Amino acid sequence: QHSIEFYSDFVAPYPYPNAINVAGRVQGMEYPQIVFCDVTSRGRPLFRVTDHEFGHSWFPMVVGSDERRWGWMDEGLNTFLNQYSLLDYYGRGQVPPEKVMAGLSQFTTKQMGGALGTQPIMTHADRIRDDALGFLAYAKPGYGLMLLREYVMDPDQFDAAFRAYFDRWAYKHPKPADFFRTMEDVSGENLDWFWRSWFYETDTMDQAVGSVATGDTTRVTVAQNGELMLPVTARLTYEDGSTEQRRVPPEAFYTQDTNTLRVTDGPLQKVVLDPDQILPDMDRSNNTWTPGNGANSSEMDESSDSDQ
Ligand SMILES: [Zn+2]
Structure with missing residues (x-):
């Protein structure tokens, strides 16, 4: 019934x-x-x-x-x-x-x-x-x-x-x-x-935090490593503990595999992609960035910023 x-x-x-x-x-x-x-x-x-x-x-x-x-x-x-x-x-x-x-x-x-x-x-x-x-x-x-x-x-x-x-x-x-x-x-x-x-197709998805460049404006580059490019949801955590969600629509990835978010509201202590873990992400190990983890961090370099 x-x-x-x-x-x-x-x-x-x-x-x-x-x-x-x-x-x-x-x-x-x-x-x-x-x-x-x-x-x-x-x-x-x-x-x-x-x-x-x-x-x-x-x-x-x-x-x-x-x-x-x-x-x-x-x-x-x-x-x-x-x-x-x-x-x-x-x-x-x-x-x-x-x-x-x-x-x-x-x-x-x-x-x-x-x-x-x-x-x-x-x-x-x-x-x-x-x-x-x-x-x-x-x-x-x-x-x-x-x-x-x-x-x-x-x-x-x-x-x-x-x-x-x-x-x-x-x-x-x-x-x-x-x-x-x-x-x-x-x-x-x-x-x-x-x-x-x-x-x-049999495409798979792997979203990743590509790099985070700190400075007055923090630039978070998200990357799509797979052929299936679903919208990206990034949860940004600021130093005071407050959070903000940003979404990058699928259109942003029609012609390129990366997209850069500009953050001007202060330094970040964490970036997490797909925070609710509902997407078919093949590799979750590259979804999180913190200032300490080094590998993906870099100092801001204006000259190499070609997005948007
Ligand atoms: Zn059936």
């Missing part, structure tokens, strides 16, 4: 008069109005499988994507939705999505750097290696859409576009470009760089 109500609210009203869950011998399978779950399933796993299978009522039962080619279009979108339903049910709206993303980012980053990460999400389902289907059709697109909603876009903007995708493609057969295009033209955001890196 929670699943039906939650998704009716989050996406669009449930389109059928009945919702039946049958305890059977398969782990879980979805059909219009009826789903099957493992008879031995109890507690949270039972919630999760029921929630997942009913989630398919929206994708692909109503929005009829082609799962034989693009499994992520129903499994990935559904996995994304399941995270919010789970948060709503068990977290009672008190747990922020960032908390879940921190865990998902660790898992996803590890897989992206390993054997499962060698194929792109867009690989047709029958060519995805058997052990990678769960990652490429469910986990990576699910977490990727959370990244878009919570970090790259904002939730209201994302939700409006996501609902428009549902409305436009209900009872039709969308292809990946239809999803990408709808998310862009309803939100007004250019997201081609994200679709390319996250769905079409």
Whole structure:
């Protein structure tokens, strides 16, 4: 009941008069109005499988994507939705999505750097290696859409576009470009760089504090060492302990791998990138700078400052 109500609210009203869950011998399978779950399933796993299978009522039962080619279009979108339903049910709206993303980012980053990460999400389902289907059709697109909603876009903007995708493609057969295009033209955001890196390629991300030049103006250079260039969030801690967050948008990295922040409000005692650790950063060891750690520090040199 929670699943039906939650998704009716989050996406669009449930389109059928009945919702039946049958305890059977398969782990879980979805059909219009009826789903099957493992008879031995109890507690949270039972919630999760029921929630997942009913989630398919929206994708692909109503929005009829082609799962034989693009499994992520129903499994990935559904996995994304399941995270919010789970948060709503068990977290009672008190747990922020960032908390879940921190865990998902660790898992996803590890897989992206390993054997499962060698194929792109867009690989047709029958060519995805058997052990990678769960990652490429469910986990990576699910977490990727959370990244878009919570970090790259904002939730209201994302939700409006996501609902428009549902409305436009209900009872039709969308292809990946239809999803990408709808998310862009309803939100007004250019997201081609994200679709390319996250769905079409196997790009990874490594943000780093490149250098910090101290002086009247402190110049913090942040670097993108990977091909996937998500926006940068830098938390600056001043000497008096106060903090400030700065964000560098993706556009800043279209033509260069680094960007320099100018800080004029006093000396810094710390710089941390991705402070909530929600991004798929392959190397977190280069995300923090303190005055003592030397390696990345340098005296300010006006002549070498070529940014902006
Ligand atoms: Zn499924």
